[in-house]
Amino acid sequence: MANVQIIGGGPAGLMAAYSASLAGHTVTLFEKNTQLGKKLQLTGHGRCNITNACTKEEFFTHIVHNARFLYSSFAQFSNQDLLAFLKANGCPTIQEENGRVFPSTNSAVDVILCFIEVLKKQNVTIKTNEPCLSIQVENQKVKGITTPNGFYPSDGVIVTTGGMSFPTTGSTGDGYQFAKDFGLTIQPCLPGLVSIHSKDVIDLAGLSLEKVQIQVKQGKKVLYKETGPILFTHQGLSGPTILNASNFLIKKDCKSLQIDFVPSKSLEECNQLLLKALQKHPNKTVQHSLEDLLPKRFVQYLLVRVAIDAKQKCNTITKEKRLELCQLLKACPFSIDGYGDFHEAMVTVGGISVKEIDPKTMASKKIPNLKFAGEVLDLDGQTGGYNLQIAWSTGYVAGATI
Known part of the structure; x- marks a missing residue:
């Protein structure tokens, strides 16, 4: 039985605490905020898009960077494993369009409460409002962590501090500094899923x-x-x-x-469509004729970009101008x-280089009993529950293999 500390009470930290306790370890979860899962409460506009119910093959097509690194953790704890876990612990879910999964109550708070109840049953110690100040390492081995309340000896530490998105929730890049302190490489951190x-x-x-x-x-x-x-x-x-x-x-x-x-149309099909529209009312303005096909403001915008007078009659539009308009419709630069910045970002692009992390255990290759999981890693996906599943899968593996 090991004494395990987990830094960060977001989705990866909650899952790591569960899986580590399930393995029989003594687990303490530290959270700098006064409550767990503060950022989790914002996902899906408060509804919490927990995961995506798509197949394994499709799942990886929605991971933008370093999908291959996730193969092992997803195999150990998949989206279906997550849904089974939630159902077994009193948090039923509903599936909506494009495979998006939400708690049936449409409340992220219920997901957090589910985890709190599970962790209590597993005798996990939860310490909120207690940030980690430093991690002590000797001879390439973690010895413990220091918080404002003192030193906690440890046999293993899991860093699940999140990235830099939504900094008002406490995600200020703490985990990157811990990683830097021990010589790990940090890929440039950029705001992801932004306008x-x-x-x-x-x-x-x-x-x-x-x-x-x-x-x-x-x-x-x-x-x-x-x-x-x-x-x-x-x-x-x-x-x-x-x-x-x-x-x-x-x-x-x-x-x-x-x-x-x-x-849905080729360049030639587009050309024929425009030609038909212009020939239908040869004495009407090009603006008026094209409004049968496209929104008025959009037509105005396109005509300005190809230097066609909106009041020009259809029968005066040259073939060259028509083709120019077609090309703009098909490839408008x-x-x-x-x-958008990190205040808008839903996820961090970049983070701790996965080349320096064991994908089967989430352990640092330099310090085997120091692990990292979730958004702090250089992993990111598209919208639709994929980023949360990254956190659930990597968090589970980090705790289960400590």
Whole structure:
């Protein structure tokens, strides 16, 4: 039986405390805030998108960075294992569109209360309002941690302090400093699942489109693409499709992207559609005719970008201008002038390099009884419950193998 300390009472820490106690260890969970799971309460707008019920194969397609590292932890504790755990401990769930899973009460608080009850049954000691100040290591072995209340000797420490998203919840990058102190590499930390700032879209603020395709290209090579809804804002672009793309874009430091506004049609099909619309009412203005196909403000925006006078009659539009309009519809370029910050971010892109962590145990390869789990690691996924599952899986493995 080992004496185990866990630093951080978010999803990874809660799960690590459970699995470590299940293995028969004496476990103490330290949380710097006055309550556990403060950031967890914000997920899914307070409803808590616990996980995604998709298949294993699909799950990994939604992990943006270092998906391979997760293979072992997901095999040891999957989304289905999580759902079984919650059901067995009095927290039933419901599944909604795209596999998103929520507690049936639609309250994140009930998930936290479920864990608190489980940890009490497992005799886990919970210490809130007690931050870890330092971790003591001698001869590549953890000896204990220090808090404002003194020194706690330890046989193993699990760091689950989260990343830097939502800093008002206490996520201020503490775990990165602990890792740095012992020579671990930190990949640059950037805000993830955020909006994109672009001066090119200001005139479209408030407009939403249900199905477009975002593309990032390098020459003719497509580096990234995703289809779904987007929202134009006063600052730029948002919506689920944009949030998902942001994790890739921000790490690659992309300066622009393209949007295909009619992904279901080829360039030639688009051309024929426009030709038919223009020929239908040859003496009407191009603005009026195209409004049968597209939202009014969007038509105005497109015409300005291709330098067509909105009052120009349809029968005066040249073939060249029509093709130019088609090309804009199929590959409209937008500059990327910036991104939402950590106050907006749902997750951190970057963190402790997974090359220095054992994927089967979450242990540091330099200090075997020092482990890291959750958002503090260089792992991130798209929206839809994937990031929380990263925390549940890595937290479980860290505790179970201590």
